[in-house]
Amino acid sequence: MFKRRAILLIAALFLLLSGCAGFKTGAVNQKASDGDEKVKVDFWTFWGSEIRRPVVEKIVEDFNKSQDKIEVTHTFVPWGDIWTKELAAIAANSPPDVVINDINATALRGKKNQAMNLSQFLEKDDISGDFYPELWEATLYEGDSYGIPFNTDTRILYYNKDAFEEVGLDPEKPPTTWEELEEYAAKLDKKDGNTYDRIGFYPLWGIQSDVWMLNADGVNYFDSEGEVSIDTDANRDTLDWLVKWREIYGENTINAYQAQIDSQQGNPFFNGKLGMFINTPTFYTQIRDYAPDLNFGVAKLPERTEGSGHTSWGGGFVAEIPEGSKNAEEAWEFIKYLTGAEAQEYWAVKNFDNVANIEAAENAAKSDEMSETDRMVYQMAVDNMDETLLTPVPVNAPDFTNLINPEIDAVLLGKKSSEEGLKAAQAAVEKLIEKNK
Amino acid sequence: MRNTNVHHEKKKYLDSVYNRRRIFTLINFILLAAGSLLILSPLWWMLSTALKTMQEVMTYPPSFFPSEWKWDNFVKTWQAAPFDLYTVNTVTITVIVVFGSVLVNSFIAYGFAKIPFRGKTILFGLVLSTMMIPGFVTLIPQYVLFAKLQWINTYYPLVVPSFFGSAFFIFLLRQFYLTIPNELIEAAKMEGASHFYIWWKIGIPLTKPAMATVAVFSFNGAWNDFLGPLLYLNDESLYTLQLGLQVFKGEMNTQWNYLMAGSLLVLLPVILLFFFFQKYFIQGINLQSGNK
Amino acid sequence: MAKKKPLHIRREGRQGYIFILPWIIGFVVFTAGPLLFSFFASFTNYDITSQMDFIGFANYEQLFTGDQLFWTSLYNTFYYVLFSVPLTTLGAIFLSALLNQDVPGLRFFRTVYYLPAILSGVGVYLLWMQLLEPGSGMVNTVLAWFGIAGPNWLFDPAWTKPALIFMKLWGVGGGMLLYLASMQGVSQSLYDAAGIDGAGRWQQFRYITIPMITPVIFFDIITSLIGGFQIFQEAYVMSNGEGGPVNSMLFYNLYMWKKAFEAFDMGYAMAMSWILFVIVFIITIINLKLAPRWVHYEGEDN
16 A cells, blocks of 8 residues: 555656656757757856856857857856866766866876867867967877867066055065065065064965976976976975075964965955065956055066076966867857957956957957056066966876975975975876876 | 651652752753854854955954944845756755655665565675765766766756665664564564565654654755766756855855855755754654653 | 575565665666776776776786875875764764753754754865964964964864864764664663662663664764765865875875876776775774674664
8 A cells, every 4th residue: 555655656756847847858968950950059167156157158149149050058067076077978978069178187188088189170270379379389289289278377476565665665676586585575574573564475375386496497397398307406496495485484474374365365465464475467356356455566476596587387278179079060160259359358358367369368458448457467467478387287197296295395394305305206206107108 | 757757758869869950951051052152153154254245254364243244145145146946956856855765765774674585684785885985986987877868967867866775874774773673573474464564654653763864864965965966967957056056166266255145045944944853853753662 | 405495484585675676776777887887997097088998907006016195095094084983973972962861942952063964065164274274263263262372274284184073073963863863762761760770870871872872873983984984075175176285185085086087097096996995895894793792783683
C-alpha cells in the first residue's frame, strides 16, 4: 500500500515538474533550426556586476543589431569557476562558443586542445596588428594564436601629492629609481612613538616580489628562451633589497597594513596613511569612488638603476573559442567585433579598464566622457604599456609557483638567505620541467 | 510525629535536588549565553557590513556600527539580480532533494541495519568508500556522463541522484536504526509483517529525529550547493541563489555590503525553518524508553 | 557446496537487496563509471582534452619519490585532521549536552549554535579573513581586551592552520544536531534509575548518555575524518588559491585541485586521489575494528 502511495507521489511530483523549465532536456547547444535562421552564439563571461554587466550586454546588443545572421547570448558565470565549467563543457564536447579567459594561460590551453587554433580565421582577417605586441605574443603557441586579447592591465605608481609637499618633496617629481624610492619613503615616514602615522612606501603592498624581479632586469623566472632563470644576480639583489625594506618597517607593521590592503577594505593610501602605492590603473576607480578628495599623481615604476628600465608587469584576458564549438565561424565574427576599436573604446571608457586594442586605448585616453583626472591616469596606463611585460604560464611547468613561492616567502621571513632560497627554487622548477618534458 | 519527620526529610531532599537543578540550569544558561555571543559576533560583523555604504566599508579601521544605517541595501541587493526567480528555482530543487533524501536514505539504511543478507558488510564498505574519493577527480567524468544523458542545463543532475541514496545519510540513519532493539523487529516478523511494513510502521516513526536531521542536512546541502548548479546550469533563468550571490564578487573588487546583505537574506529562510522545525528533534517517539 | 539456507532466510535476504536496490542502481549509474575511469586514468598522463597515454606507475612513483609538495600537503592535512576532528567532536558533544537540558530560551540557543553550519560558501571565508585580520580584525580586538596580543593568523605560516581549526570550531553546532537527535533516544528511565542510585549529573552523563550515543559519536568521527582529509574550500579562498604563506595552507585537496585544473595534469591528480582514498580507507578500517570495544548498539545483529 504505502509503497504504491510513495511511488504515486514521486510520479505525481515528476509529472508536475516536467512542466518546469529546469526539467526540459535537450535544449543545449543546438544549431538554430527554428524559422529565423539566426545562428546562436553562446558567450560566457564573469562580468556580472552592476558596472560591467550593462557594458558587455550593450556591446552584445550592438553586435546583434549590426547584422542579421548571428544572435549572441551573454551568460554570466561566476569569476574563477567559469573556467572549471568551461573545461567540463569542453570535455563533454558541448562547450559555449566564446569565453573570456586568462591571457597568461592561453598558450597552455592551446597546447592542451582546449582553445581553438585561430590561425584559420586570421589568415582571412589578420587583426594581429591591432593589439599591443606583448599581449599578442602571449596568445601564441608554436606561432599560432589561441585567443584574441580583450583587456589588459599594468602596474603604476600612485603617490600622495599633499604628503610630498608636506615633507618638502616636489609633488611633480615622483621617484624614478629604487634609490630615490627609498629616500622619498624615508622622508614620507611619520612615526609616533612605536607606531607609524604614515608609511612612505613598502614595495610588497599591491604587487609581489616577482614584479620587482621583472622590474630589475626584464626577466623574473624564465628568460626569453623559456629557460629557468630564477637563481640570478638580479633576483638575489632584488630579494635582498626587499628584505631590507622588511627590516625597516618590521613584521607587525607590514602585516597590519598588508591585511588592510588584502581585505580590499579601507586601503591606507586613501586616507594618507601610505605615501606611495603601486597598483593597476583601475585602482584609480576606487580612489575616485572612496577617496574623491585625495590629491595624488601617477608615475611609471622606478627603475633599479638609471637605464635599467621602468619595466612593469601586466596581465589580462582573451576572448577564445573553446575546442568543439559548433559555431566557430560565427563566434569569430563576434570576437572581431568584441575586440574591434569601437567596442573596445566603449568598454574602456565605461569601465575605466585598459583594453588590448591600441587604437581604442589611445582614443579612450582622449575621450571627453572622462574627467581630467580620469584622462591623466588613463594616459599614464596607455604610456606604460610600452614598459609592460607579461609572464605567461610556461607550458611545461604551469604550476611552478608553488615551488617558488614558499622559498621566496622563507627568504622574506628571514628563514633563508636569498642565495639558498633561489637556488632551491631554481632546482625544484628545473626538476618539474624535466619531468614534464 | 515520625511521619512528619520523614516528610520533612523528603522535602529537604527534594528541595536540595531542586536547588541544585536550579543552580545547574543557571550555569548552563550562562555558558550558553556566553557562547552565543561568540557565535553571533561574526554575524554581527556581517550585518553591520551589510548596512554600511561602500564608502564606509572602505574606511579603515572598520567601525563596529554603521554610521548611517542603510536598510535599503537589502532592497538594492535583491534588485541587483533576479533573486525572486532564483528563490523559486532554489526552492524547487531543495524541496525535491529533501523529499528524495529523507525517504530513500531511510529505506536503504533500514536494509543495511536490520535485514541480514549476503555481502552486506562488503556492500556497506562500498557505501562508505564512495565518501572517501575526492570529488574533483570524478567531476569531469560525471559531467560527461550527465551530458550523455542530455541532462545539462536541467535540474536533473541536481535532484535525481538524491533519489538513489547518499553514503553520508545512509550511514547516519543506519547508526540510528542500530539502536532500535531487534526484539521489536522480531516481534513484528512473528506476526507476519514484511520488512517493508516494519520499516514504514516501526522504523520511520522510531527514527523521526534522525530523519529530521537528514531533512535539515539535505536542505542545507541543496540550498547552499554552489558547484552543482554552477556546472550544470547554463541558462541564467535557471540559476539558484548561491549563483546569484556571485554577481557581487568581481575579479577585482567585491561589493561587500551587498554580498553580506545577500548572504543574510539567503540565510534567513533557513534560520526560520530551523527555528520552527526543532520540535521534531524533541518529539521523537521513543519506544525503548517510553518517554515522549 | 554451500548449505541451502532455509526458505524464509533466503526470502528475507531478497528483501534486503530490494531495500538497498536504489543505492545499487545509483552507484552503478552515477558513481561507478566515473570512479573506475578515474582509477584507470591514474595510470595515464590524462589531461582531459589532449592526451591519455598509459604510463604505468609513473604518477605514483613521482608522487612518492619526486614530489616534495605531495609530502607538504599530506603533512598539512594530517595536522588539520589531528586537531580539528577531536576538538570538534568533543565540542559538539559538550554543546549538545548543554542544549539537551531544560534551559530558558532553548530554541533560540539551538538556532544560534546551528547558524554557522547553515552559513556556507565563499562569503563566510571572506568574512573570516576580515575577522582574522591582525591589526583591527575582531578576533584580535577581542583578544586584546583580555591583554592577549593576537598572532598574525593568516600571514604567519605557524598560525594559518590553527586559524582554520579555530574557524572550524565556530561551526561546531553542525554536529550538535546529530547528538541532539541521538540524545533524544536515551531512555529517561535509565536516568531515573541512576538518580535513585544517587548518581550525579556528571556520572549520568558519563555512564548513561555517552555510551548510549556512541553509535553517533562513531558516525561523527568517521565522517569528520573523511571530511577533514578533504579540506579544500576554506584554504582555497583564504590563501587566494595559492596555499601560502610558505605552503602552510597547501592541503592535499588543494594541491590536487591545482594539479588537475591549473596544470591540467588530471592523471596525476587522480593518482593522488586514490592514494588519499587508501589512507582514509585504512584509517576507517582501523576505526571499524576498534568500534566494537567502545560503540554500543542497542539493537546490533548478533
